[in-house]
Amino acid sequence: MRKILPPPDEFYVGYLPEAPNTTATFLKNVVIGIGIVIAILALILVLYQKKFSTNHFEFGINTTVQGYLYTDQVPRIRVPLGKDFHGQEIYQTMLLVGFGKFGASEAIAQLEQSTGVSLHGRFVALTGSLIYGDGKALLQIIPQDNPAERLLAAGTSPMGHEETLVLQSKGETLLPGEVVDSKCFFGVMKPGEGKPHRSCAVRCIAGGIPPILKVKQANNKTAYYLILAEDYTMVNQEILPIVGQPVRLKGRVIQMEDWNLLLVNRQSLLSVTSQVNEWPGLLALDKRFTLCQSE
Amino acid sequence: MSASYQAILWNRQKKIYDTILVSFLLLYAILFVSVNLIIHPEITFETLLIRTTATLAFLLLHIILMIGPLARLHPVFLPLLYNRRHLGVTMFCVAAIHGIFSIIQFHALGNVHPLVSLFLSNTHYGSLPYFPFQALGFLALIIFMLMAVTSHDFWLENLSPKVWKTLHMGVYLAYALVLMHVMLGVIQYETSPVLVVLLGLGLLLLLGLHVAASRKEHQKDQEGFAYNPEADGFIRVCALDEIAENRAKIVSLPEERIAIFRYANHLSAVSNVCKHQNGPLGEGRIIDGCITCPWHGYQYLPHNGSSPPPFKEKVATYDVKLVGRTVYVHPKAYPEGTERPPAVVPTNTIMI
Numbered sequence: 171m172r173k174i175l176p177p178p179d180e181f182y183v184g185y186l187p188e189a190p191n192t193t194a195t196f197l198k199n200v201v202i203g204i205g206i207v208i209a210i211l212a213l214i215l216v217l218y219q220k221k222f223s224t225n226h227f228e229f230g231i232n233t234t235v236q237g238y239l240y241t242d243q244v245p246r247i248r249v250p251l252g253k254d255f256h257g258q259e260i261y262q263t264m265l266l267v268g269f270g271k272f273g274a275s276e277a278i279a280q281l282e283q284s285t286g287v288s289l290h291g292r293f294v295a296l297t298g299s300l301i302y303g304d305g306k307a308l309l310q311i312i313p314q315d316n317p318a319e320r321l322l323a324a325g326t327s328p329m330g331h332e333e334t335l336v337l338q339s340k341g342e343t344l345l346p347g348e349v350v351d352s353k354c355f356f357g358v359m360k361p362g363e364g365k366p367h368r369s370c371a372v373r374c375i376a377g378g379i380p381p382i383l384k385v386k387q388a389n390n391k392t393a394y395y396l397i398l399a400e401d402y403t404m405v406n407q408e409i410l411p412i413v414g415q416p417v418r419l420k421g422r423v424i425q426m427e428d429w430n431l432l433l434v435n436r437q438s439l440l441s442v443t444s445q446v447n448e449w450p451g452l453l454a455l456d457k458r459f460t461l462c463q464s465e
Numbered sequence: 466m467s468a469s470y471q472a473i474l475w476n477r478q479k480k481i482y483d484t485i486l487v488s489f490l491l492l493y494a495i496l497f498v499s500v501n502l503i504i505h506p507e508i509t510f511e512t513l514l515i516r517t518t519a520t521l522a523f524l525l526l527h528i529i530l531m532i533g534p535l536a537r538l539h540p541v542f543l544p545l546l547y548n549r550r551h552l553g554v555t556m557f558c559v560a561a562i563h564g565i566f567s568i569i570q571f572h573a574l575g576n577v578h579p580l581v582s583l584f585l586s587n588t589h590y591g592s593l594p595y596f597p598f599q600a601l602g603f604l605a606l607i608i609f610m611l612m613a614v615t616s617h618d619f620w621l622e623n624l625s626p627k628v629w630k631t632l633h634m635g636v637y638l639a640y641a642l643v644l645m646h647v648m649l650g651v652i653q654y655e656t657s658p659v660l661v662v663l664l665g666l667g668l669l670l671l672l673g674l675h676v677a678a679s680r681k682e683h684q685k686d687q688e689g690f691a692y693n694p695e696a697d698g699f700i701r702v703c704a705l706d707e708i709a710e711n712r713a714k715i716v717s718l719p720e721e722r723i724a725i726f727r728y729a730n731h732l733s734a735v736s737n738v739c740k741h742q743n744g745p746l747g748e749g750r751i752i753d754g755c756i757t758c759p760w761h762g763y764q765y766l767p768h769n770g771s772s773p774p775p776f777k778e779k780v781a782t783y784d785v786k787l788v789g790r791t792v793y794v795h796p797k798a799y800p801e802g803t804e805r806p807p808a809v810v811p812t813n814t815i816m817i
Contacts, residue, residue, distance in 0.1 A: 175539050181750045182540070183762040184547035185476045193541050200545075201485055208489055208524065211663070212496040215520050218657040222507040270574025359570070360509050364654035369586035369599055373575035376586075411588070415595055 225303025225357035232315055234297040235264065236324045241290040243402045244380045245274040247309065248335070248427075263429050265308040265380050265396075267301070267353045271370070273378020273406075280313040285322055295324040301357045305428070306394060308356055337431075340423040345395065345432065347385035349413045351375045352396075355382060368414030375406045375413055383419055383432055395423065395432035402431075408439045470619045482548040486555060493521050511570050518563035523647070525556035526640060527667050534678035536760075540748070543759055550616045553636075557606075557613035564606040571599070598650035605642035608635045621741065630743055644668065686717040699786060699793040705810065708732070708792065713756075715747035718796050722747065723783055725794055726756055726767045731807035733767035734783035734794050740801075741778065769804035 180190035189197070237249035245266040254260050266274035282289050297320070298311035351374035354362035361367055363384065375381045383395040399405045400422070421434035473479070497517045501508055529552055535542040572579035572586065583603055589595035612633050614620075621629045644664065652660060694700050700716070708714045708727040715737055716723045722737035724747030735756065737747045744760030751757070755764035755773060765772055770780040779802030784795040787808040799805060 175541055180541075181752075181757075181759070182543050182547070183752065183757060184478045184544065185474075185762050187477045189478065189544055193544065196541050197544055200542075204528070205489060205492060208493050209496055211524060212493050212520075213500060214659060214663065215516075216497060216500045216504060218655075218659040219501075219505065219516075220655050220657070222505050222512070224507050227509075271576070272574075360507065360512050361654060365595075365598070365649070366651050366654050367571070368595075369582065369597065370571040372586040373572060373577075373582050377576045414587075 220361070222360045223303060223357075223362075225355070225360075225362070226301070227310075227357035228300045231299060232297050233300050233309075234295050235309060236293065236295045237261070237264075239266075239278070239289045239292055239294045239296065241275075241278055241288075243398060244396060244404065245278055247294070247296055261427055262307060263427055265306075265352055266296075266298075267308055267310050267379050268377075269310065269312045271353075271374040271377040271379065273380070274311055275378055277311050277313050281316055281318075281321060284313065285318040287322070289321075292322075293324050294321050296321065301353060303356045304392060304394070306352075306356055308352060310353070336427070338425040340425055340430075342420065342422050344418055344420045345383055345385050346416070346418045347383045347395075348415065349375075349381050349397065349409055349417060349419075350384050351379045351413075352382045353379045355384065363414070365414065371414045372410050376410055378404075378406060380404070381406060381409055381413070383417075393430065395419075395430045396426075397421075397432050397434060399436045400433045402433070405434060405436055405439060408436060470617070472617075478544070479548050479551070482544075483551055486552060490521065490555070490559070493517075493524070497521070511566070515563055515567050515570065518559050518566070519651075522556055522560035522563055523643060525552065525559065526636075526643065527671065529553055529556060530636065530640060530671050531674055534674035537678040538674070538681060540759060546760055547762075553609075554613045554616055557609040560606055560609055564602060567599070567602075593649070594653070596649045598646050598648075601642045601649070602646035605639040605646060608639040608642070612636060612639075618741075626740060626743055640671075685715070692718065694796070695793070697795075698797065699784075699795050702792045702794050705732075705787060705790045705792055711751035713747040713749070714792070715745070716794060721796075721798070723794055723796070724749075724756070725785055725792060726751060727810065728754070728767060730810040730812060731767070732785045732787060732792060732810060733805070733807040734785045735765060735767065735770045736781040736783075736798065736801075738780065739763050739778075740780055746780070768807050769802055771802040 175196070180193050182189055182193055188194075235247060235249050237247040239245075239247050247264050247266060248261045249264060251260050251262055266278070268274045268277045278289060296309060296311060297315045298309040301308040301310060348363060349371070350363045350367075351371040353374055354367060354370060356362070359367060359370065362371075381397045383397055385393045385395065387393055397405060397409060397419070419432060419434055420438075421432045424431040424433060494517055497520065498513060501513055501516075529549060532542065532545045532549055532552075536546040568579050568583060572582035575582055577585070584597070584600055587595070587597035587599075589597060612635065615624065615629065615632060624632070647664060652664070692700060700718075702716050702725060703714055705727075708725065711726075711728050713724040713726045716725065722745075723734050724737040724745075725732060725734045726747075728751040735746060737745055739746050739758040739760065741758065741761055741763045744758040744763070746756055746758055746765070749757045749759045751767065752764070754766070756767050757764050763772065763778060764776070765778065765780055768782075770782040772778040781798040781801050782803050782805045783798060784805055785808040786793045786795075787810060792808075
């Protein structure tokens with residue numbers, strides 16, 4: 171150290187125009203060294219970040235989709251994609267979300283007010299910003315983008331379309347995963363999961379955005395389950411304490427075309443989440459819902 | 466030094482300092498953003514902004530915390546200390562961009578006020594792994610803000626150096642909060658051990674430098690001085706020849722440090738603590754007849770401890786006497802700015 175450092179004889183006074191020679195020379199080398207360290211650190215920090223998802227949010231871009239709008243269960247639009255090999259109509263269900271950290275219920279209510287009709291089950295042309303990734307899609311809607319005449323211009327609802335909605339039970343199961351908010355996870359935020367995003371997910375789900383259980387599967391793919399109560403109503407408020415952390419949820423899985431629903435028992439959920447609030451580090455396990463600190 | 470307050474008293478050294486600082490900010494930001502866009506094209510603008518400012522502010526905080534002990538270990542690092550407050554304010558501005566944008570990103574446009582959401586969205590305050598880490602970052606940002614807004618000499622003067630210094634020691638609490646903010650936040654999401662290793666190295670580096678500087682200070686305090694007052698209250702300090710011309714000998718008494726300066730065949734003693742930021746006056750020099758603080762160049766006349774007009778800073782003075790070739794000081798402090806006759810060094814005394 172003493173060989174590297176100049177002798178401590180020089181005296182630096184900041185408001186004098188020149189720094190002493192040896193001190194100035196030494197500090198030039200220090201500055202160069204700091205510059206090199208800063209550059210290396212920048213590279214290391216970038217290179218060793220976790221990869222980001224390829225999910226996408228078309229911010230500022232409006233797309234119009236036509237389909238059947240449902241206001242029950244989870245607000246969604248069921249978009250006919252054409253017919254399959256057997257001549258059966260196939261659909262893609264896009265979850266609807268509102269602007270910011272809100273679900274689509276308020277926006278849909280405003281649309282119903284402006285059109286003067288109930289939109290549930292109606293074939294509409296809905297305009298919004300697409301959010302999509304990993305085979306799932308959502309549409310962010312705001313009433314201003316959907317004037318009544320354009321919304322209803324797609325035509326009247328063909329009769330009998332609801333009968334084509336097949337709900338297939340896949341039995342009870344215990345699923346390990348993380349509860350995320352569908353809007354952020356599928357493209358609005360990166361990362362839209364995990365500890366850094368927890369508070370945001372809580373805010374979004376509290377605002378009505380559908381919660382999803384994200385389950386990593388053995389084949390390294392991810393399965394997604396739309397979480398609802400057994401009576402198909404939303405459990406957004408009850409589920410908040412376990413959002414954004416490793417969790418196991420038990421419930422009945424129902425396949426609704428391209429979405430899986432996980433129907434959970436509301437009372438059991440309340441029982442577990444109240445324990446989480448009391449002392450989250452020491453969770454008592456419930457028969458129907460169990461929580462783990464780590465997976 | 467200034468007799469009136471201005472936003473910044475620019476000089477050549479400050480301009481060089483700030484130019485280098487801005488260059489480093491740009492170097493880091495350009496590298497971090499551009500390499501991210503090449504390697505992670507999926508990254509969003511918001512995440513890029515939040516992560517660039519987060520890592521940059523934390524890096525700057527490490528540099529800021531290293532400068533103090535480095536300057537105590539060797540005076541060659543004092544130029545880094547001279548304009549450190551610009552570095553601190555810059556760090557706060559970068560951290561504020563990170564903090565404000567994160568609050569907007571994660572908490573705004575929701576069903577409660579963003580600040581309420583910040584503290585109440587995650588209520589697992591009783592759990593270490595689930596702890597709401599964003600609240601820790603917010604508290605650290607408040608400390609940095611208090612430090613930044615009081616960084617000007619106006620606040621130093623009006624809060625008093627003691628209060629000001631105590632407030633600014635809050636940087637260590639803020640560092641601890643930021644460290645936990647990172648450990649309980651993004652580190653729990655990231656999977657690479659490299660980030661944890663970097664955090665650990667940063668912490669070890671700061672601890673090592675502070676311990677080394679503290680040991681050096683302690684050793685200096687213990688060096689060859691015995692506190693044995695004579696009958697008249699004076700304390701033997703050292704041989705005259707141990708004090709070089711225009712420099713000082715620091716005496717560490719149980720409750721204070723005294724700097725005894727030798728200049729122009731005189732000896733004068735003043736408090737070792739500069740009124741500006743508690744800099745060690747005894748490590749300074751006599752320049753143009755004035756004691757000059759090594760930290761920021763504040764000046765005092767050695768015989769009365771007062772800054773030369775129009776400046777108003779004053780430090781305590783002490784009586785000094787020379788008996789033969791031995792220097793004595795009386796530990797009783799005179800009120801700040803009290804003129805005390807210097808001890809006269811006989812002109813036939815030969816410097817060795």
